Amino acid sequence: MTTKDNLPQADGTPQINTNKVNQETDITVDTPSQNTAITDSKTDITPIQELEKASTIEESTSEIQAQMDNVVAENSEDDSVASAQAIEKKDYHTIDKEALVAELAHLIKTEKVQAIKDHVEEIKTAFNAKYNEEIEEKKEEFLAQGGNIIDFFYSTPTKKAFNTAYFEYKEKRNTYYSNLTKDLQANLTKRLALIEELKGLLNADENINTTYTHFKDIRERWRNAGSIPKDKYNTVWNTYHHHTENFYDFLHLNREFRDLDFKHNLEQKLKIIERATELAQEKDVNRAFRELQVLHKMWKEDLGPVGKEYREDIWEKFSQLTKQIHDNRQEYFKEIDKIYENNLIRKNEIIAEIITIGSQPAKNHSGWQQKIREIETLRAEFFAAGKVPIQTNEKTWNTFKNAVRDFNRAKNVFYKVLKKEQFENLNQKLELIKTAEEHKDSDDFAATTPIMKKIQSDWKKIGHVPRKDSDRIWKTFKAACNHYFDKINAEKNQASQKEDEALVQKEAHIESLKTITLAGDQETDLKTIQDNITLWNALGKVPARKRNIETAYYKVIDGLFDQLDLDRSTAEMIKYENKLNAIRNQEDNTAIQNEYSFVRKKIDEVSGEINQLENNLLFFKHAKADNPMVADVHKNIEKHKESLAIWKAKLKKVKTL
Numbered sequence: 122m123t124t125k126d127n128l129p130q131a132d133g134t135p136q137i138n139t140n141k142v143n144q145e146t147d148i149t150v151d152t153p154s155q156n157t158a159i160t161d162s163k164t165d166i167t168p169i170q171e172l173e174k175a176s177t178i179e180e181s182t183s184e185i186q187a188q189m190d191n192v193v194a195e196n197s198e199d200d201s202v203a204s205a206q207a208i209e210k211k212d213y214h215t216i217d218k219e220a221l222v223a224e225l226a227h228l229i230k231t232e233k234v235q236a237i238k239d240h241v242e243e244i245k246t247a248f249n250a251k252y253n254e255e256i257e258e259k260k261e262e263f264l265a266q267g268g269n270i271i272d273f274f275y276s277t278p279t280k281k282a283f284n285t286a287y288f289e290y291k292e293k294r295n296t297y298y299s300n301l302t303k304d305l306q307a308n309l310t311k312r313l314a315l316i317e318e319l320k321g322l323l324n325a326d327e328n329i330n331t332t333y334t335h336f337k338d339i340r341e342r343w344r345n346a347g348s349i350p351k352d353k354y355n356t357v358w359n360t361y362h363h364h365t366e367n368f369y370d371f372l373h374l375n376r377e378f379r380d381l382d383f384k385h386n387l388e389q390k391l392k393i394i395e396r397a398t399e400l401a402q403e404k405d406v407n408r409a410f411r412e413l414q415v416l417h418k419m420w421k422e423d424l425g426p427v428g429k430e431y432r433e434d435i436w437e438k439f440s441q442l443t444k445q446i447h448d449n450r451q452e453y454f455k456e457i458d459k460i461y462e463n464n465l466i467r468k469n470e471i472i473a474e475i476i477t478i479g480s481q482p483a484k485n486h487s488g489w490q491q492k493i494r495e496i497e498t499l500r501a502e503f504f505a506a507g508k509v510p511i512q513t514n515e516k517t518w519n520t521f522k523n524a525v526r527d528f529n530r531a532k533n534v535f536y537k538v539l540k541k542e543q544f545e546n547l548n549q550k551l552e553l554i555k556t557a558e559e560h561k562d563s564d565d566f567a568a569t570t571p572i573m574k575k576i577q578s579d580w581k582k583i584g585h586v587p588r589k590d591s592d593r594i595w596k597t598f599k600a601a602c603n604h605y606f607d608k609i610n611a612e613k614n615q616a617s618q619k620e621d622e623a624l625v626q627k628e629a630h631i632e633s634l635k636t637i638t639l640a641g642d643q644e645t646d647l648k649t650i651q652d653n654i655t656l657w658n659a660l661g662k663v664p665a666r667k668r669n670i671e672t673a674y675y676k677v678i679d680g681l682f683d684q685l686d687l688d689r690s691t692a693e694m695i696k697y698e699n700k701l702n703a704i705r706n707q708e709d710n711t712a713i714q715n716e717y718s719f720v721r722k723k724i725d726e727v728s729g730e731i732n733q734l735e736n737n738l739l740f741f742k743h744a745k746a747d748n749p750m751v752a753d754v755h756k757n758i759e760k761h762k763e764s765l766a767i768w769k770a771k772l773k774k775v776k777t778l
Contacts, residue, residue: 185440185447208232210240213247215504218279221248225286234293235301241290248283254522258529265533265540308347312357315343319364323371336368344423358421366426380428387427390435393420397442406446406453413446458510465509468517471499472524479528486539486585489532496528540587547586550594553579557601566609573605623661627670630657634677639684647695650681654699671703693767694774701774713778720772727765734758 208228213221225244228237259275319339322332349357369379393416400416403409420439427435475496483489509517553576563569580598585591634653639646663670678699682692704712734754741751 185444208236208240210243212507213243214250214508216247218248218251218283221251222279222283222286225283225290229286229290229293234290234297237290238294241287245287250518250522252277252280252283254525257522257526261526261529261533265537305348305350309349309353309357311346312343312349312361315339315346316357316361316364319361319368322368340365340425362421362426369426382425383428386424387431387435389424390420390427390439393424394435394438394442397439397446401442401445401449403446403449406450409446410450413443417443461508461510464507465513465517467506468503468509468521471503471506472517472521475499475521475524475528479524479531482531482535489535492528493532496525500525539585543585543587546584547590547594549583550580550586550598553583554594554598554601557598557605561601561605562608563605566612569605570609573602577602617664620662620664624663624667624670626660627657627663627674630660631670631674631677634674634681637681639681643686646681646685647687650678650685651695654678654702658702675700675703690763690767690770694770697771697774701778705778713775717772717775717778720768720775724765724768724772727761727768731758731761731765734761 211224213224216224221244225241225248228240228244256275260270260273263273263275264270319336322336322339327335343361369382397413397416400409400412426432478492478495478499483492503521508514556576557573560569560572586594630653637649637653639649657674675696679696682696685692687695701716704716734757738751738754741748741754
């Protein structure tokens with residue numbers, strides 16, 4: 122027969138107990154007399170203090186055991202608690218909305234609906250927080266664009282997918298618990314009936330073998346009776362075990378049956394204690410706690426009583442191991458709390474950074490875009506910072522949400538003003554497009570080109586327009602301008618080809634002029650020169666880079682005029698007329714203006730020289746008329762007056778242009 126010497130300690134070795142008892146006596150405890158004052162030489166702790174300490178430990182153990190009883194009771198109703206603990210719980214605040222929907226759908230599909238309540242609610246909280254933040258931002262933008270709040274509506278495919286998945290979860294959960302309630306009540310009725318049947322065995326009018334067989338049948342049906350309401354669990358269990366122990370006491374006349382059961386139950390409970398000892402050393406405290414719940418349920422539901430001499434000791438041993446596992450778990454949660462506190466500190470720092478950024482509004486679009494990127498980075502860091510203590514979670518989230526919302530409001534105010542400016546810019550650019558469209562087909566290049574260049578310059582000075590219009594209006598404006606300038610370029614290309622041809626012809630014409638021999642008759646020779654000048658002008662313009670050919674040509678012409686017997690004035694005016702014709706053919710207003718300014722300057726210079734010479738004559742007022750110096754001055758004055766007359770005639774000619 123198994124004795125107390127067989128009981129293992131925490132390390133699995135047998136526990137020695139010197140209190141010798143038999144199967145039918147209670148365990149005795151040697152306690153000191155109240156009048157005996159025994160002290161410990163090392164600690165000076167009195168036996169009374171020892172008892173008080175032991176009492177405190179016992180109260181703590183009892184409290185933990187009561188908690189364990191409640192957990193087992195909950196798990197007896199359904200396995201949601203144990204199953205939920207076995208499911209990985211992610212940091213849902215760090216996951217985006219699409220991933221949250223996928224995680225929710227995965228849990229509903231693969232896990233028991235009664236085990237995922239906490240997971241689903243955390244997913245729901247995280248999703249709604251992110252979606253509400255998004256909808257708040259969209260609402261602010263809608264109002265900033267002048268929308269009416271009663272017209273605002275916002276939804277996304279992701280939100281619809283979440284609602285669908287969450288509705289499916291609620292439906293499955295409601296169905297499960299509706300069926301569970303019925304099953305629990307039915308099972309409770311069966312168990313109460315089994316207790317009554319068990320009580321009746323004590324008064325059964327049958328032999329002991331038949332009674333014991335009947336008892337085993339009741340015990341087997343009890344094990345398969347199913348879960349009952351958790352609020353009835355401990356009472357029903359205690360009642361059942363009370364009557365079970367009564368039955369075993371009833372069997373004291375037939376120790377063979379009783380001792381076999383006691384031995385079996387003791388062996389199994391010692392195995393449970395051995396496993397609990399291992400769990401007390403387990404690093405994964407959550408896993409250890411989950412398995413401990415299973416051990417308690419086995420202890421209560423699957424195993425019957427042991428001999429009285431072992432009952433208290435093995436239960437005390439199991440309770441102490443339960444306390445140790447519980448303490449390990451509490452220590453683990455203390456460490457987790459420290460991590461959560463550090464996460465809270467970091468999240469508060471992030472919130473402070475967001476508030477600082479929001480309190481310093483940017484002055485332009487690029488500045489706001491930079492701040493938006495900074496806020497997005499901080500938001501990602503906030504969600505990645507991990508969980509905070511549950512009592513601060515809501516406050517921290519609200520503070521964060523308000524900080525981001527304040528930033529978004531300031532941003533929306535800026536972009537509301539900017540959008541108004543962009544609409545004004547759009548109207549200005551549409552006016553420029555209208556002007557470009559009106560002039561793109563014009564052939565009056567001299568008048569139209571300055572207009573087209575000006576509207577291009579004005580376009581660059583106008584600021585941004587709404588993004589949705591930017592590409593469209595730019596393509597329209599660019600097409601109109603390109604159409605016009607392509608037309609000019611086509612004209613220029615055609616003119617350039619003609620100018621190249623004219624250059625070749627004029628070069629040949631100059632060579633032919635060099636071979637002309639005048640007839641010696643002034644009228645005939647003058648006509649010959651004039652005909653050549655007319656032909657030269659008819660050949661057209663040459664490329665601008667070859668304009669010096671005009672100088673070479675008129676040098677040859679001037680040589681021909683020098684061969685004619687013409688007075689200086691007539692020759693100069695004929696030459697000048699040819700020069701003006703050349704300028705006229707250039708169709709260059711700047712060249713005409715420059716010539717006019719040049720002639721005016723020469724008139725002023727010659728007039729000045731005449732005045733200077735006439736002033737010089739005052740120095741010779743007493744000199745004789747035939748004085749060579751005086752005569753030379755008079756001659757010079759006449760020469761300059763003749764030149765002045767020619768320049769004035771030239772001015773009259775250039776004015777006609």
